[in-house]
Amino acid sequence: MKTLDTLYINGQHVTPHGTEVLTLIHPISEQPVAQVRLADEEDTRLAIAAAKTAFPQMRLSSREQRILWLQHLHDAVKAREEELVETMVDEYGCPLAFARSTVTRAYNSFLQAIDLLKDYSFETQVGMAKVVMEPLGVVGLITPWNANYGFIAGKLSMVIASGSTAVIKPSELSARQTAIITECLHDAGLPNGVINIVTGLGNVVGAEITRHPDVAKISFTGSTAVGKTIARDGAATMKRVTLELGGKSANVLLDDVDLETAIPLALQVMSWNSGQACIAGTRLLVQADKLEAVKAQILKHLAILVPGNPRDAKTTIGAAVTARQYERVQDYIRTGLAEGAELLCGGEGRPEGLESGYFVKPTVFVNVRNEMTIAQQEIFGPVLSVITYRDDAEAVQIANDTVYGLQAYVSGKNAERTAAVARQLIAGRVFVNGVYDEPLAPFGGFKQSGLGREFGTYGLEAYLEPKAIMGL
Numbered sequence: 013m014k015t016l017d018t019l020y021i022n023g024q025h026v027t028p029h030g031t032e033v034l035t036l037i038h039p040i041s042e043q044p045v046a047q048v049r050l051a052d053e054e055d056t057r058l059a060i061a062a063a064k065t066a067f068p069q070m071r072l073s074s075r076e077q078r079i080l081w082l083q084h085l086h087d088a089v090k091a092r093e094e095e096l097v098e099t100m101v102d103e104y105g106c107p108l109a110f111a112r113s114t115v116t117r118a119y120n121s122f123l124q125a126i127d128l129l130k131d132y133s134f135e136t137q138v139g140m141a142k143v144v145m146e147p148l149g150v151v152g153l154i155t156p157w158n159a160n161y162g163f164i165a166g167k168l169s170m171v172i173a174s175g176s177t178a179v180i181k182p183s184e185l186s187a188r189q190t191a192i193i194t195e196c197l198h199d200a201g202l203p204n205g206v207i208n209i210v211t212g213l214g215n216v217v218g219a220e221i222t223r224h225p226d227v228a229k230i231s232f233t234g235s236t237a238v239g240k241t242i243a244r245d246g247a248a249t250m251k252r253v254t255l256e257l258g259g260k261s262a263n264v265l266l267d268d269v270d271l272e273t274a275i276p277l278a279l280q281v282m283s284w285n286s287g288q289a290c291i292a293g294t295r296l297l298v299q300a301d302k303l304e305a306v307k308a309q310i311l312k313h314l315a316i317l318v319p320g321n322p323r324d325a326k327t328t329i330g331a332a333v334t335a336r337q338y339e340r341v342q343d344y345i346r347t348g349l350a351e352g353a354e355l356l357c358g359g360e361g362r363p364e365g366l367e368s369g370y371f372v373k374p375t376v377f378v379n380v381r382n383e384m385t386i387a388q389q390e391i392f393g394p395v396l397s398v399i400t401y402r403d404d405a406e407a408v409q410i411a412n413d414t415v416y417g418l419q420a421y422v423s424g425k426n427a428e429r430t431a432a433v434a435r436q437l438i439a440g441r442v443f444v445n446g447v448y449d450e451p452l453a454p455f456g457g458f459k460q461s462g463l464g465r466e467f468g469t470y471g472l473e474a475y476l477e478p479k480a481i482m483g484l
Contacts, residue, residue, distance in 0.1 A: 013045060013046060013047060014046040014047070014188065015047050016046060016049065016187045016188065016191055016211075017048075017049040018191075019051055019209065019211065020194045020197075020198065020207070020208060020209040020210075021055070021058050021208050021209075022058075022062035022066075022204045022205045023198070023203075024204075025194075025198075028052070028055050029052055029055050030049065030054075030212060032049070032050045032052070032213075033050070034050055034184055034187075035047050036103075036188070037334065037335065038102075038103075039330075039332065039334065040105050040369040040370075041368060042368050042369065046187065048187040050184060050212040050213060050217075051212035052212065053216060053217075056181075056217045056220040056221060056224070057220065057224070059179045059208035059209075060150055060208075060220075060224050060226050060227060061226070062208055063150040063177040063205055063206070064150050065205050066177045066203055066206045067149050067150060070176060070177050070203070071176075075130075078172055078175065079126050079130070081172055081202050082122045082125050082126045082129070082169060082173065083122070083126060084202070085122045085197065085200045085202075086119050086120075087200070088197065088199040088200040089115075089118055089122070089193065089196045092192065096115045096161060096189070096192055096193065096196075099189050100115070101323060103188045103189055104160075104189070104330070104333065105322055105331035105332075105369070105370070106286060106322055107286075107328055107330050108322060108323055110286075114161055114162045118165035118166070118193075120451070121162070121165040121166045121451075124468075125170060125173040125472075128472055129173050141481065141482050142480070142482075143478050143479070143480050144479045144480075145473070145476040145477070145478055146478075146479050147174045147176040148174070148228040148252060148476070149228035150176070150178075150179060150226055150227050150229075151171050151176045151177065151179070151229045151230070151231065152180075152227045152231070153167045153168065153171070153179070153181070154180075154181045154218050154231070154233070154234065155167065155180065156233050156234045158285055158289065158333070160193070161189060164180060164190075164193060166467075167231050167466070168180070170231075170466070170472055172202075173472055174475035176228075177207075179209075179210065179227070180209045180210070181210055181212065181214075181217045182211055184211055184212065185334065190209065190211055222241075223245055224249075225249045228252065229252040229254070229474075229475065230252075232253070232254070232255050232256070233256040235257065235258055236258040236390075236415075236416075236460050239257040239463075243255060252474075252477075253464065254466060254474050255463045255464065256418075256455070256456055256457065256466060257416075257457060257460060258390040258460070259390060259417075259418030259457065259461050260294060260295060260387070260388065260390055260414050260415075260416045261281075261291060261292060261293045261294060261418060261419045261420055261439070262293070262295045262410070262411035262412075262414075262437070262439075263278050263281060263293035263296050263297065263420070263421040263422075264297045264407050264408075264411055264420070264421065264423070264433060264437070265278070265296065265297065265298050265306070265423050266299070266404065266407075266422070266424030266425075266429065266430060266433065267299035267301070267302060267424075270425065271309045275309040275310055275312075275313050276313045276316060277421075277423070277447070279313055279314065279316060279317055279374075279396075280316070281421060282296070282396040283317055286331065286372075286394060287329075287341075287372070287391070287394035287395065288332070288333065290390070290418055291418060291419040291441075293420075293421050294391065294396055294397060295382075295396075296398045297400075297401055297407050297411060298398060298399075298400055298401070299401060300401065303378065307398075310356060310376055314374065314376075316328065317394065319372070319373070319374070320363075320365075329374060329394055332371070333370070337392065337393075338370035338371075340391075340393075342361075342372075344389070344391045344395060345359060345375055345395065346360065347386060348380070348384065348386040348395075348397075351384045351386070352379075352384075353378070353380045353381075353384060353386060354379040355376075356376040356378045356398070358373035358376060358394075358395075359373055359375060360373075372394055373394075375393075375395045375396070376398065377395070377396070377397050377398065379398070380398060382410050384397070387399060408433060411438075412436075412437065412438045416461045417438045417439045417440065417460075418440055418441070418457035418461035419443070420437040420438075420439035420442045421443045421444075421447075422434050422442065422443075422444055422445075424445070430444055430445065431444065438459070439457070439461075440454070440457045440461065440465070441455060453467060454466070454470035454471070455467045455471075
């Protein structure tokens with residue numbers, strides 16, 4: 013069994029002061045595979061102190077120096093691409109294609125930050141004032157398990173571009189992935205203390221980062237419940253916060269849509285990352301008269317969702333991350349049945365032919381009412397709720413009838429009508445007739461899906477504070 017017993021503080025791999033040990037269970041074999049010695053509050057304080065000491069050098073660093081550091085980070089991560097992919101597949105149980113896209117997105121984050129830096133103006137004249145965009149200081153980055161490399165690299169790239177320093181608390185469930193990307197970041201050769209990584213529990217390490225007065229900002233991706241705690245506790249020291257939280261995204265199919273195209277896309281977006289994605293389109297809104305045709309198309313195309321061996325090229329659905337997450341999804345499926353939703357396919361238990369592993373059957377409920385639990389709460393599994401509407405106005409009303417507002421989808425043949433619906437959807441991102449990758453577009457949520465934005469200029473400025481200087 014692999015033992016992971018180091019943290020990364022002030023440019024050194026160090027033994028944790030914390031003594032608590034977590035055993036990691038493989039999501040496919042369901043057997044113990046690693047033990048992780050977790051950081052405690054003292055380890056966290058040491059990391060924050062190292063980041064604070066390194067900040068003056070970062071604050072005064074030139075644009076050219078930051079670009080060079082970002083290039084080194086890109087090169088160091090890309091150099092171990094295959095090892096990063098293999099470790100993610102083995103530890104997380106995700107399909108090979110998803111792991112490859114995650115690693116690619118991770119190292120490309122640094123190149124995207126370079127492109128931003130080349131053109132970004134840190135000083136502008138506003139009337140008689142010169143406005144200077146200043147780095148914030150020590151930034152706490154708290155990242156989840158569902159795309160470990162991508163979240164670490166994406167957030168860190170903005171920290172470096174802004175001229176701040178980082179204390180990263182990755183999910184303890186991704187400790188093997190974290191160990192490798194930590195080695196990559198060390199190999200990039202940034203000054204000691206600029207990057208610090210402390211793997212520990214949220215209520216220990218995360219809580220210390222949240223309350224520590226020397227942390228100027230927190231960027232958190234995770235559950236809405238934890239995000240609320242961070243916002244509340246961070247307010248005591250007036251921390252800036254970026255919170256990318258939960259979602260219950262609506263996918264609106266207008267009545268003129270081509271179902272042969274729209275339904276495969278709907279199945280894809282509801283099952284992204286095996287359903288373990290805050291952006292998953294888990295509410296499918298269809299015109300009532302089209303319901304029977306939609307059901308037929310779902311059953312026709314369901315075969316594109318293939319649970320199984322993550323290394324098999326045909327696999328599109330991996331395992332749930334833990335037994336607890338698997339049982340959580342099972343509970344939601346049972347709740348859907350108890351509340352009167354009609355099960356079209358899937359249901360409780362493992363998919364046929366899979367004797368071990370935390371695999372969830374791709375599950376579709378129809379005749380779902382929007383007030384049902386499965387239509388309102390984030391399940392984090394490949395479970396789709398099909399909801400009917402009468403006209404476009406009701407479709408918009410149902411889509412927006414949620415505490416979340418992270419992402420939405422709309423498809424239809426009439427461009428003007430589709431655009432009109434898209435503009436009325438309350439979500440940080442809305443995809444029209446497809447899914448697209450635009451890393452410069454802002455990403456974040458309305459309502460309880462979060463605060464602030466990531467990516468592009470919007471993301472960079474979340475790590476900067478404007479200072480007005482008059483009289484120069």
